[in-house]
Amino acid sequence: MTELTLEDIARQVGVSRSTVSRVINGSPHVSEDVRERVLKAVQTTGFQPNAAARSLASQRSYMIGLVLPQSVSAFFTDPFFPHLTQGIAYGCNNNDLTLSLFLAGNHEDEEIILPRISRRGQLDGVLVQSGQLGDWLIERLAKSSLPTVMIGRPFDPAGINYIDVDNVRGASSAVRHLARLGYRRIAHITGSAGSSATVDRLEGYKAALQEAGQPVDLRLIAEGNFSESSGYMAMKQLLPHNPQAVFAASDTMAVGAMRAIHEAGLRVPEDVAVVGYDDLPVAATITPALTTVRQPILKFGARAVELLMDVIANGSAPARHIILDTELILRDSCGRK
Amino acid sequence: MTELTLEDIARQVGVSRSTVSRVINGSPHVSEDVRERVLKAVQTTGFQPNAAARSLASQRSYMIGLVLPQSVSAFFTDPFFPHLTQGIAYGCNNNDLTLSLFLAGNHEDEEIILPRISRRGQLDGVLVQSGQLGDWLIERLAKSSLPTVMIGRPFDPAGINYIDVDNVRGASSAVRHLARLGYRRIAHITGSAGSSATVDRLEGYKAALQEAGQPVDLRLIAEGNFSESSGYMAMKQLLPHNPQAVFAASDTMAVGAMRAIHEAGLRVPEDVAVVGYDDLPVAATITPALTTVRQPILKFGARAVELLMDVIANGSAPARHIILDTELILRDSCGRK
């Protein structure tokens, strides 16, 4: 398998390098006749243009990066991230983009990774999982000249492109549902501190409570970190205060909460109703099936890629924001009192 | 932030392009004095060599791909893959490699992806999640000229580099443990058909049974597909045949099996002992904690990267194989009769 070049194909067809390039890049300024002959030669030889040469000449690599800072080491414990990655990967497939993954396990990794991310000629842009307070990598990337789209609203969104789901409305729809069903003493298990999703979901929780004329009782708010075990611990803390229902900021934590409820000899939803967030596959399979706030994760990834493409093509002024809607999925875990 | 080139740095320091290149690439043929001056200029300007130009000239991209064919769409349902990806990403961080992720959701994706994977000048090599029978993408990649390392033993391993864990020994150690504790009628929930891991674990299961002088009863073998719900279904099927213990080919399925056992009003391990495979985080947090076969996933990823580096550097003849050992982690789910 010898390495063919544009020139080889050109010689073979009897045209010039430029013409072959035009055909390959779909330029309209080629006669039908020539286009067909070139295409046939490309087919039979299996010719592939050299990516490095193309990048060098065109200043475009058709490659984007997905950066997960150390702060989201939850990549492994929360299925949310694999799903998100999947959505982004599919988005790349549909836009003929190659996806590079930058996973940082610790600060040292970040130091190693940063130059590779910002190396000129490597990436056309990056998607950064954000929404963490004071993250070193995020800040560095935000002020770099590389086209960047944050995934999750940053705490200081000025001039930054980002995509997020409407966490406030998502959370309030869940809690409102609980309140409408007649539950009182609705507890909340938060996500990890320092995450904008956590802050927003808490805000939505409080807003819905107020709207329903129910008091916000701080003893009914327990802090988790999106992991199963944190949901379990938080619920144990909550149980002595007799909640009738609990809204967990993630399905994974809701699963942990249910475990704690069952262990205490209580039943879901008869004794404590539970609502989660994310609508991961587990929500449908667990018993009882979990009522939860669905995030359109796959769509989210696709839209993130599109947004980044737009920023790459048109510059990032003005900063663009996309906020996706959520949907409350009703299942069995909150009964219907 | 203007785009600097080697030449700019060279002019600034008063040396030639070549000398700057030597310094950046750590060539020993540079005087200490010059090296320091160049390094300082690189530091203060924040100069980064252009990746595309470097790739084009050196015919190396320092980038590898991780390919997950559609057959492993389990990427989302089984936490094993995110962990593996993490291990590989860390391996890349440590080898100054950039990782590209190719996720195929369907055959169409694969058709789109393949040219991008094999585009010359793009990737130095690929890691392919394999071990699936008759996978189109895997076969194409195996016979391409791109340096390739399969993750998971392929069914036809002739001439193919691969890395795997010793699934036969891992499975037999689990079943042997159960047998030693005095359990009889040990059932097995297999992984998805057509996966070499499934075949090997089943083989290990049978071998351990024979070693213990216990019969292999086909009614005690149920087929799963590595997902939680498949473990649940398989266990429901198994329960009427009164197994005293069950060995599930993954933790995720073991969790499903435990759910089925509990639903049937039985207790783990008193009525049915359970052993899993993988040692995912959930194994430690579930109640009762799951005895399982630990796969060194992080190490696995790192070794896979190293193997690929070796293949890239030295060619793939002869084909290299790495088989990693597993470790049986004893917890509460199989009691101690």
Next chain:
DNA sequence: GATGAATTTGGGAGCGCTCCCAAACTTTCT
């Protein structure tokens, strides 16, 4: 101090594309 060897340095050639401009060829219109 001259000679040769070892080390350091500079610059040309090239990697395989894209992009632009001008040349060649067609078509249309007067």
Next chain:
DNA sequence: AGAAAGTTTGGGAGCGCTCCCAAATTCATC
């Protein structure tokens, strides 16, 4: 028929590096 306009094609000039060879410099040796 000839000019004007439009379309298609070819080739030069890069993109920013690496690699090699030769030139320049340094060092050791007699």
